[in-house]
Amino acid sequence: MSKLILLIGSNGQVGKELQQTLEPYGNIVAVARPTIDFSQPDTLRQVIRDKQPQIIVNAAAYTAVDKAESEPELAQVINATAAAMLAEEAEKQGAFLIHISTDYVFDGNNCRPYQETDATNPLSVYGKTKLAGEQAVIQKSDRYLILRTAWVYGAFGKSNFVKTMLRLGGEREEIRVVADQIGSPTWARDIADTIAELIPKLNSEISGIYHYTNSGVASWYDFAVAIFEEAQQLGLPLKVQRIIPITTPEYPTPACRPAYSVLACTKIAGILGTHAPHWRQRLRKMLGELIVNCD
Secondary structure, three states: OOEEEEEEOOOOHHHHHHHHHOHHHEEEEEEOOOOOOOOOHHHHHHHHHHHOOOEEEEOOOOOOOOHHHOOHHHHHHHHHHHHHHHHHHHHHHOOEEEEEEEHHHOOOOOOOOEOOOOOOOOOOHHHHHHHHHHHHHHHHOOOEEEEEEOOEEOOOOOOOHHHHHHHHHHHOOEEEEEOOOEEOOEEHHHHHHHHHHHHHHOOHHHOEEEEOOOEOOEEHHHHHHHHHHHHHHOOOOOOOOEEEEEOHHHOOOOOOOOOEOOEOOHHHHHHHOOOOOEHHHHHHHHHHHHHHHHO
């Protein structure tokens, strides 16, 4: 019998990919703005009670990292209060909850990849509210999988680092990019594929926190250089001539970001039986698809 999967946040960059990757695994009910107001979690409660899903995938979040510093209450409602309500309702329904979280729950002081068991210490409102969401899921549900990921980009969604760099690269000859923050760029498609691969494996024994990113590490500067190199090889018209590495203090932002947020992904590799592809390879594939779809 086919499972009913409730996909929340289906219009985001991961949510859009999930609409495709989850299709073989069940009947998908996709909800997103403007149909659902994530700042009013009770509207989600009613959807869950009406649909009675076996699996809930929460891809919705307040992800505007800098804006969250001036909208902490809204970030808290969407990232934490809504997550708590989803966990409560999932538990009542006997549903399994998959909840997407972030590397920003860490402070970036590590010098080795973060394990799932490492101490959290978020630096920003965004990180703090996402951590509160994790804690609520753990407290209120016995059947859950929290998937922390990082540096997400994709073809969908309003903006991400890749889209921003391509836009700036078409407008400017010189671009300055932070070179002292280190992480793992991750294609939204790979996150969605990973969640889909986990669906048949879901049971109470694998409940817990998992890390997933593409393999390899980079600074934002490294990532920008790679974007322009790959885009030029694909024939995209670019004005950019110089990419200048700068330090975090040279590019002040309202929110503090972890200097090092590489995630160790061996735990999920053990479940899936495979390791994630390298970020540069996936960037190349994503840009190729982006160009084809824009033609």
